[in-house]
Amino acid sequence: MLFKIYRYDPDKDAKPYMQEYDVELQSTDRMLLDALIRIKAMDDTLSLRRSCREGVCGSDAMNINGKNGLACITKLSDLKTPVEIRPLPGMPVIRDLVVDMSQFFKQYHSVKPFLVNDTPPPDKERKQSPEERAELDGLYECILCACCSTSCPSFWWNPDKFVGPAGLLQAYRFLADSRDQATSERLDNLEDPYRLFRCHSIMNCVDVCPKGLNPTKAIGKIKDMLVKRMV
Amino acid sequence: MSFPVRKFDAVIVGAGGSGLRASLQLAEAGYNVAVLSKVFPTRSHTVAAQGGVGAALGNMGEDSWHWHMYDTVKGSDWLGDQDAIEFMCREAPKSILELEHFGMPFDRNEDGTVYQRPFGGHMQNFGAGPAVQRSCCAADRTGHAMLHTLYQRNVRANANFFVEWMALDLIRDDSGQVVGVTAMEMESGDVFIFHAKAVLFATGGAGRVYASSTNAFINTGDGLGIVSRAGIPLEDMEFWQFHPTGVSGAGVLITEGVRGEGGYLLNKDGERFMERYAPNAKDLASRDVVARAMATEIKEGRGCGEGADHVLLKLDHLGEQLIDSKLPGIREIAKKFANVDPARDPIPVVPTCHYMMGGIPTNYRGEVVAPRGSDMEAVVPGLYAAGECACASVHGANRLGTNSLTDLLVFGKSAGNSTIEFLKENKSHKELPSDAGELTRARLNRLNNQTGGESVSEVGAALRDTMQRTCGVFRFPDLLESGVREIKEVEQRVARTEIKDKSKVFNTARVEALELDNLIEVAVASLVSAEARKESRGAHDRADFAERDDVNWLKHSLWFKEGSKLDYKAVHMEPLTVETIAPKVRTY
DSSP states (O other): OEEEEEEOOTTTOSSOEEEEEEOOOOTTOOBHHHHHHHHHHHOTTOOOOOOSSSSSSOOOEEEETTEEEEGGGSBGGGOOSSEEEEOOTTSOEEETTEEOOHHHHHHHHHTOOSOOOOSOOOSSOOOOOHHHHHTTTTTTTOOOOOTTGGGOHHHHHOTTTOOHHHHHHHHHHHHTOTTOOOHHHHHHHHOSTTTTTTOOOOOHHHHHOTTOOOHHHHHHHHHHHHHHHHO | OOOOEEEEEEEEEOOSHHHHHHHHHHHHTTOOEEEEESSOGGGSGGGGOOSOEEOOOOSSSOOOHHHHHHHHHHHTTTOSOHHHHHHHHHHHHHHHHHHHHHTOOOOBOTTSSBOEEEEEEEESTTTTSSEEEEEEOSTTOHHHHHHHHHHHHHHHTTOOEEETEEEEEEEEOTTSOEEEEEEEETTTOOEEEEEEEEEEEOOOOOGGGSSSBSSOTTOSOHHHHHHHHTTOOEEOTTOEEEEEEEETTTOOBOOTHHHHTTOEEEOTTOOOTHHHHOTTTGGGSOHHHHHHHHHHHHHTTOOBTTTTOBEEEEOGGGOHHHHHHHOHHHHHHIIIIISOOTTTSOEEEEEEEEEESOBEEBOTTSEEEEEETTEEEEEEEEEEEOGGGEEOSSSTTSOOTTHHHHHHHHHHHHHHHHHHHHHHHOOSOOOOOTTTTHHHHHHHHHHHHOOSOOOHHHHHHHHHHHHHHHSSSSBOHHHHHHHHHHHHHHHHHHTTOOOSOOOSTTOHHHHHHHHHHHHHHHHHHHHHHHHHOOSOBTTBOBSSSOSOOHHHHOEEEEEETGGGEEEEEEOOOOOSSSOOOOOOOOOO
């Protein structure tokens, strides 16, 4: 199977280039990550992140034939050849398929992604009904792989100002939590022409999310909360 | 020329569940702590835990920490230390409530309390049964929910993370006190000395010593390799858990929670064979028991599929609605990795390496202990360990499902607290020895200058193949003996690995070579300890010594890197406040 992979090592390369690899796959090679590991065994200079190899850790996000996804849960049989693999778009490349995620995590941290509840906790759990808990479904499962934010033109243009779909999904995860008390501070923090309102609902994020989550819907709910707050 | 030095009160190596729980204690107490992690914290392997975390909250019916303790001792086949087990089971409910208060999205009951599901080996009434619902969960993504919650709480506490830094070697002074570690920043390739008053290892498991494993690529036993090179022994390394339900061929985990929710195993005749092996607990017997039963079915020709090499996990009778609410991640994994929709068809599964019961010897306070003179458990000053890399020992010869998350919460916190106590008494840094960093420099120089060596992937494959063939679910004397010989040959090859990539920048070839240095210590320790233990106990099942032998073998193994020697120490049979749970025949 033929692969074309983005290569760049600032230690020796003046500029990036695409390298071709023709790999003989084994019957056990099911996912793209299996093929990349076989390539790495042939050429140990190829750098990429990977860990869980089952789609839960979010390490091996990359651009595969033009679309962001996780290598470990992308089936080889679904890929058109030659398979073109590039680092996540819009991020500074450290080396090969490894990008600098600092800006992405900075935006995640900026939404205060932790429960705020200043009342002293009870001796037992803070009660939450199954219905209240169900509000968190589709939100808490985010794996911070950055497939969504790096497929979003608004995030490409303003990565320092626009929170991006992943960060906003997590902002709503805490707004939606019946135990959280910081609703108005959270909304204040997002009521800004850039932080929230750069989302133009083009839904690239929904299209690429490897966990099937819907950041656009969550962003819509935050906008609803802001509107309700005004009236 | 020595490496540049950075100074901290303490260094925590690893940012999975136990590392994050420990760092939270230290960050909230205001200490200057560096938390080193090879990956961004939420990418640590705790993220992959599925079915739940065990604690006797009693939300679903009567339960008590004392029953939980009994089940854990019995599950450990009496090799677990009863003081540590009592401590864990008593603290567990408090740890869960803390996490809930931190914001963990646990599933809920109608009355608003945390939902708990049944799990293997967890029973009512001191093992008499029936099964108890003790596993607190967030659908089948409990580890993910827990790891993210702990990371989020650390963000709130302003913990100081060094993301994509790999710890390389321990630094001890002449008295043996721990004074720091060396670590490499992966992005730049630069190595630093982290000079600290205390070092806490939370590096997780090492399941990547096996060819077929549920473990992430990062699980390479780094903490174990590092301490063993620094003269500290590894405890009970012969005990490896094979999870009954790894996806056949792929090795990806399918939670025991599937059986907790009512799923069961079938052989090729459609027989629910666990009824024969464990008449009471059936599919919810302890993992070692279920894994052996499955391996026996396959060995005796009752396996399924063309190769008759797996059995089937049936759950379609649970209904699509329950599967989607309680086991959605499993449905996703089965579709992706087994090409079946479990709401319609059973999942092909095989026992797969999953968890390391052994590790760095500690007491229940998370202090690392090693023999000194006649004291088999002298505290190593300044050194702590928690979670899967540590051996407290609460899991003994076999861990119960849900107890890994319980372990990392309880002991992450207690090791953090012990570190704080130590820092209160030790206000200043001990001086670095004059040769600080030399071992690391020698290892890196060797790797950079090596010519004519083998590739890391080739030697790594030989290591994994050796473990898989010779140290599996069933163990045979001839295989163990040849395994020891073979792994010592692999050890020679590890010392001559060669990488083509010499770049400074994000050199993952170098990282993998350095990881292999740790994997080999784990593999040698496992095989040498397994070959020597002439009994069957928990996950260690020998064809030539089929019974447990409490007269000769109710003791912990200690493997020392120097000379690859073994020693043994007593099991703590005395709990902290209750009576000893005396050994008896273990049936489910």
